[in-house]
Amino acid sequence: MRTYEVELTIPDNTAFTALGALQRLGISSDEIRRTDIYCFDVDAAQVGALDASVRSIETIYNPNKHRLAIVTQRPAGEVWIGDRADDARRAAKTQPTMSGERNIVIAGRRLAGVRSVSRATAWRLRRGGQDVAPEVLAKATAMLLCNPAFQEVVEFET
């Protein structure tokens, strides 16, 4: 598995709006961080090629406005919100190769050795420079950050 975290280096309007909405809902927080998480199930031999590919797919990472990092475990204090396991939507298409294998294709780029990709949004709430208590983050998740009809809190194998 190879998991990436992509964060905006310019002001994040969505995070700003989420913080305001959460404050109006009574969630005690004065700082918020939002990142996109991409988890690839990839052959170990193709990890290097995948790193290069991800850095060149602008729908994932644009160096003018994003910071990209490799994630080895979900950091404490974050909640990751992804599609429900039973939701029908797929993050990427597969296309067959000449030999009949199916590769994941993102933005027209075939990703060799990648069997699947999962996406999530990571949220972190802080107050006074400290992460909020887990129950506060859970409350924010239930009230606004996650729609249980098609989303759930996810843990990716990293």
Next chain:
Amino acid sequence: MSRRVAVIVFPGTNSEEETVRALSAVGLEPILVYPRTGRSALAGFDAYVLPGGFAHEDRIRAGAVAAHDPVMDAIIEAAQTGKFVIGLCNGAQMLLETGLVPGTGALRRPTAAFAPNSSGRFRSVLVHVKLAGDPARSPLTAGFEPDAVFPAWASHGEGRLAAPAQELDRIRRDAHVAFEYCDRNGRVSAAAVPNGSALACAGLMNRAGNVLALMPHPERIAWTFQQRDPAIIAAAHGAAMRALTPAGGIVFFRGLAHALAERSPRPQPQCTGGVR
């Protein structure tokens, strides 16, 4: 005296004008209402419409932030007293985020959603929708012919009905689907669904049938000059004023007018031709 319909305008709403024109055309009195309007002022309307657009830029999820706006507290209260509430596209997304539709769970704990399209892309395409079941299921559809088909514009990136399997079973079993995607002849098929929506669902309602969430836009094809049906176009050819008469998607708004007329002893409003 006309029935007053509140048309709620959030920051980012963009379909209020055509919604107002369609409501006026069926004899109703639409009033634009902004989020800072007080609760007591909002209580005085006969019905409420949440029009389409991108309220709050769809930040977090479409309709998620608007669903928690204080104006929605008044809408929820009105819906719970039995008043009619309609959501169109973004408005529909808001109604599902509030849990008013399908209304099978707690408020603001959604049990179903109009989630991202299965393609992952925004899509704008002319569709047709038909009544999903018995017109008598809801006062808002009681005036429809059983086999009524009308055109609408599906213009969204998040219009796919999504819910856990047990909830979809309950939605189907309890007849919450108000409208289905179909072809122009009324045939429901996967090919007619523009977004992968479960149950071919274009519109969903609550148990009482007074709250209805419709994803495609009937107000964007509510006048003769907007129609694509060759027969309608031919009939209006050479008659400029006829081109300005209501047609197509106006059927949906006549449903609201009919429902309001049936609710009180006031005379049934006539559909007034022309543009407001």
